Amino acid sequence: MTDQLKIKKSPDTLRSKRWLKNNDFRSFNHRSRMMQMGFSQEEWDGRPIIAIINTYAEINPCHHHFKYRVDDVKRGINQAGGLPIEIPAMSLFEAMVKPSALLYRNFLSMEVEELLRCYPIDGAILMGGCDKTTPALLLGATSLNIPSIFIPAGPMLTGRYQGKTLGSGTDAFKYWDDYRAGDCSACDLEKVAGGIGRSPGTCMTMGTASTMTAIVEAIGMSLPGASSIPAVDTNHSRMCSDAGRRIVEMVWEDLTPDKIQQRKAYENAIVVAMSMGCSTNAIIHLIAMARRAGCDIGLDDFERISREVPVIANIRPSGKEYLMEDFYYAGGILGLMNRLKPFLHLDQITVSGKTIGEIIEGGEVYNDDVIRPLDNPIYKEGALAVLKGNLAPNGSVIKASASSEKFLKHTGPALVFDDYPAYKAVMDSDDLEVTEDHILIVRNMGPKGGPGMPEWGMVPIPTKLVKQGVRDMLRISDARMSGTSYGACVLHVSPESYVGGPLAFVQTGDMVTVDVEARKIHLEISDEEMERRKAAWVQPPARFERGFGWMYSNHILQADEGCDFDFLQKGFGAPIGEPDI
Numbered sequence: 001m002t003d004q005l006k007i008k009k010s011p012d013t014l015r016s017k018r019w020l021k022n023n024d025f026r027s028f029n030h031r032s033r034m035m036q037m038g039f040s041q042e043e044w045d046g047r048p049i050i051a052i053i054n055t056y057a058e059i060n061p062c063h064h065h066f067k068y069r070v071d072d073v074k075r076g077i078n079q080a081g082g083l084p085i086e087i088p089a090m091s092l093f094e095a096m097v098k099p100s101a102l103l104y105r106n107f108l109s110m111e112v113e114e115l116l117r118c119y120p121i122d123g124a125i126l127m128g129g130c131d132k133t134t135p136a137l138l139l140g141a142t143s144l145n146i147p148s149i150f151i152p153a154g155p156m157l158t159g160r161y162q163g164k165t166l167g168s169g170t171d172a173f174k175y176w177d178d179y180r181a182g183d184c185s186a187c188d189l190e191k192v193a194g195g196i197g198r199s200p201g202t203c204m205t206m207g208t209a210s211t212m213t214a215i216v217e218a219i220g221m222s223l224p225g226a227s228s229i230p231a232v233d234t235n236h237s238r239m240c241s242d243a244g245r246r247i248v249e250m251v252w253e254d255l256t257p258d259k260i261q262q263r264k265a266y267e268n269a270i271v272v273a274m275s276m277g278c279s280t281n282a283i284i285h286l287i288a289m290a291r292r293a294g295c296d297i298g299l300d301d302f303e304r305i306s307r308e309v310p311v312i313a314n315i316r317p318s319g320k321e322y323l324m325e326d327f328y329y330a331g332g333i334l335g336l337m338n339r340l341k342p343f344l345h346l347d348q349i350t351v352s353g354k355t356i357g358e359i360i361e362g363g364e365v366y367n368d369d370v371i372r373p374l375d376n377p378i379y380k381e382g383a384l385a386v387l388k389g390n391l392a393p394n395g396s397v398i399k400a401s402a403s404s405e406k407f408l409k410h411t412g413p414a415l416v417f418d419d420y421p422a423y424k425a426v427m428d429s430d431d432l433e434v435t436e437d438h439i440l441i442v443r444n445m446g447p448k449g450g451p452g453m454p455e456w457g458m459v460p461i462p463t464k465l466v467k468q469g470v471r472d473m474l475r476i477s478d479a480r481m482s483g484t485s486y487g488a489c490v491l492h493v494s495p496e497s498y499v500g501g502p503l504a505f506v507q508t509g510d511m512v513t514v515d516v517e518a519r520k521i522h523l524e525i526s527d528e529e530m531e532r533r534k535a536a537w538v539q540p541p542a543r544f545e546r547g548f549g550w551m552y553s554n555h556i557l558q559a560d561e562g563c564d565f566d567f568l569q570k571g572f573g574a575p576i577g578e579p580d581i
């Protein structure tokens with residue numbers, strides 16, 4: 001908590017006053033409706049009304065504990081003199097939403113922005129954590145720009161199975177491959193499944209959830225240390241009530257997201273993400289979030305920072321051993337950021353009212369193997385590399401830190417499939433002509449073509465090769481992959497094939513070169529041949545004729561632009577005013 005509030009707001013200048021205090025019929029009616037909910041005038045008069053945007057749903061195990069955590073938040077808000085109002089919002093359970101939770105990220109962001117806009121709200125607590133929920137909540141609150149704190153759900157407990165630790169996603173993929181290879185003696189799949197899911201909370205590998213909650217904290221939008229606390233640790237309850245108390249102070253201080261989310265804050269977030277061997281999804285979300293905040297962050301910023309910052313968080317899948325629970329007890333994000341000091345802008349303000357420099361001053365590391373010193377990293381630089389070339393003129397991404405080294409520079413023949421079902425139909429066939437030197441290309445899985453860029457980019461290795469012991473090969477697509485995935489997968493190829501990007505023109509047997517050190521991806525055909533194929537190309541039919549899918553397909557931006565809707569970007573069209581009636 002801040003020692004001394006820098007008061008900028010008075011009860012008369014609260015946003016909610018416009019709904020409740022005016023001497024007109026509408027305000028009279030609003031007050032009557034507040035009473036209908038059982039509130040007395042003293043409960044709202046002169047007090048900030050705090051919306052708790054809760055993404056709890058019975059179908060989302062990552063947020064199951066939010067049902068109870070919301071009471072901790074309310075307790076904090078009440079203690080600080082605010083009025084808490086819980087408002088549920090769409091819950092996106094990454095592992096179950098088909099075809100892709102990214103399809104709904106912008107939908108949720110619009111829901112959050114408009115909920116906060118249309119009700120008498122002075123500040124917001126944003127409760128999320130499962131992959132897309134985190135950026136969605138931030139995108140919405142940032143666009144409305146009212147004081148907000150993000151509460152991360154926290155990682156679930158470490159998975160356990162027969163004396164081994166299990167990581168969500170990462171070990172599910174691994175044991176499934178063992179099963180496909182016929183090596184079932186050491187693995188009982190159903191026990192593995194139960195062993196992974198031991199508690200509520202987000203995936204406890206360094207997947208998209210852990211990456212995004214760390215990023216939000218590094219930007220300054222969560223309380224110090226919040227993102228590392230395991231979901232079921234009682235520290236998590238205390239963090240929630242702290243956030244409740246603090247958001248009320250933030251309203252009086254008028255500490256809005258635009259004062260926190262500046263370009264330097266986003267650069268800090270990229271530093272932290274790179275040092276954690278982050279999910280490739282982080283790139284898409286960070287670009288979208290930064291642009292909503294008016295900061296022009298692009299792939300070049302990731303490439304520049306990734307070249308400097310080593311991976312020092314030894315967490316799967318980039319790391320070999322540890323999971324988020326180990327990370328928390330090793331010092332968590334504050335310990336990590338303390339080690340990253342040379343790369344960080346320390347003067348950035350956070351929701352706590354303190355600067356990043358002040359917050360991380362006391363950050364300690366208690367286990368040098370989990371959070372490595374800068375001079376003993378698990379990967380020296382470039383966790384994520386941005387590759388460009390005639391196959392991806394606007395960029396593509398590879399998680400070099402989780403790829404087999406031998407594929408980081410590789411030339412091989414392409415084996416091309418027009419979509420995922422086409423590959424799935426033959427992937428188990430013994431007759432498939434494929435070697436581990438082939439480069440598997442699956443296309444039409446991008447933002448428009450997928451649609452929603454499903455996480456199919458870690459294309460399964462053909463079963464024939466798995467049986468031979470092959471566990472990695474080069475794959476190229478315009479899809480994404482789960483942050484818990486691994487392997488030599490070139491993702492996010494932009495422009496995507498569905499809109500006529502060069503990936504649409506590759507043919508089986510073409511030679512393709514990937515060179516991560518040189519940051520290159522190249523289709524070995526002449527420019528004339530490329531033009532000839534382009535002229536003959538026919539766009540696949542549209543997938544949606546109506547509804548949200550239609551709107552999505554018509555307004556989604558490419559991966560290198562963050563996959564935001566064009567009309568949600570800052571500066572699009574005329575400014576939206578506050579409701580005036």
Ligand code: FES
Pocket residue numbers: 062093094095129130131201202203207209
């Ligand atoms: Fe929810 Fe992984 S599925 S965080």
Ligand code: MG
Pocket residue numbers: 094131207208209455481482483484
């Ligand atoms: Mg995921």
